[in-house]
Amino acid sequence: MKAYTLNRYSKDDKLQLVELSEPTVQENEVLVQIHSASVNQLDLKLKSGEFKLLLPYKFPLVLGHDVAGTITKVGSRVSRFKVGDEVYARPADFHIGAFAEFISIHENDVALKPKNLSMEEASSIPLVGLTVWQALVEKAKLQKGQKVFIQAGSGGVGTIAIQLAKHLGAIVATTTSAANFEMVKSLGADVVIDYKTQDFETILKDYDVVLNSQDEKTLEKSLRILKPGGKLISISGPPDTASAKELGLPWFLKTVIFFLSRKVKIQTKKRNVAYSFLLMQANGKQLAEISALIEAGIIRPVIDKVFLFEQTNEALSYVGSGRAKGKIVINVQL
Structure with missing residues (x-):
């Protein structure tokens, strides 16, 4: 082949x-x-x-x-x-x-x-669908009426995350360029921020959940828009000790990851919010649940x-x- x-x-x-x-x-x-x-x-x-x-x-x-x-x-x-x-x-x-x-x-x-x-x-x-499912349903346990900030709403993960979050009854904020405003609104975004001209940290406040897919600077700003008890789930790092344990990594890699995630742990403790890193896992049963939503016209x-x-x-x-x-x-x- x-x-x-x-x-x-x-x-x-x-x-x-x-x-x-x-x-x-x-x-x-x-x-x-x-x-x-x-x-x-x-x-x-x-x-x-x-x-x-x-x-x-x-x-x-x-x-x-x-x-x-x-x-x-x-x-x-x-x-x-x-x-x-x-x-x-x-x-x-x-x-x-x-x-x-x-x-x-x-x-x-x-x-x-x-x-x-x-x-x-x-x-x-599959990858983006399972990522979003495991982030919003499994880890965040996103509830009706909660506010969720989904970064990069016009990207592969963002387009599916907006649709699933709306299906779960959340209020959805996202970032994208002005050219993509109508597209992300059509997917269900309630608050749309132009990342080129606006600073989401000055607009968003007291959010329950953030799905982080960007760089370290964006992560730090995202922590500041969460309300106490809020959750930030990152798919772009840094990895945390819980994910290292899930992967069964040897002790020396767990030590490396401990220091990589130390800064964000200090910040989350200070703000009374939770941080977790998601390395999505293959799962045919969850994918079948996503299929049902697709066939019902809820996710496209x-x-x-x-x-x-x-x-x-x-x-x-x-x-x-x-x-x-x-x-x-x-x-x-x-």
């Missing part, structure tokens, strides 16, 4: 198109012929080595965390899927590889593709651009530019 591989950590190196053996299927896995994949910031962070402490991958590595396609083989103990099923998934860490023609995935990480989505649309959902995908498989490096560059509105998709099978 054809696949794009990474041979070392590098911001600048391009992925190499190579021939690899078709993946072997373990007893609890399904083999998926990939129709479409999508590109995430996580792919760029892994490529550059930014997450090498948390996710120490071996090379050569096939990137790609989102997949939609058709099952062509099932393992001997697979009970929930059959050959021919159209599915989508976010493969588990250390089992990624969507920038390829085939991938084997544990059945627990797979869900049936929403009936009302194309393959391209479906491949845009937002896609900026679809690239051909041979344009995979261009797709990564476009995501890296920060200009994408919603998700960038790669069509593997044409």
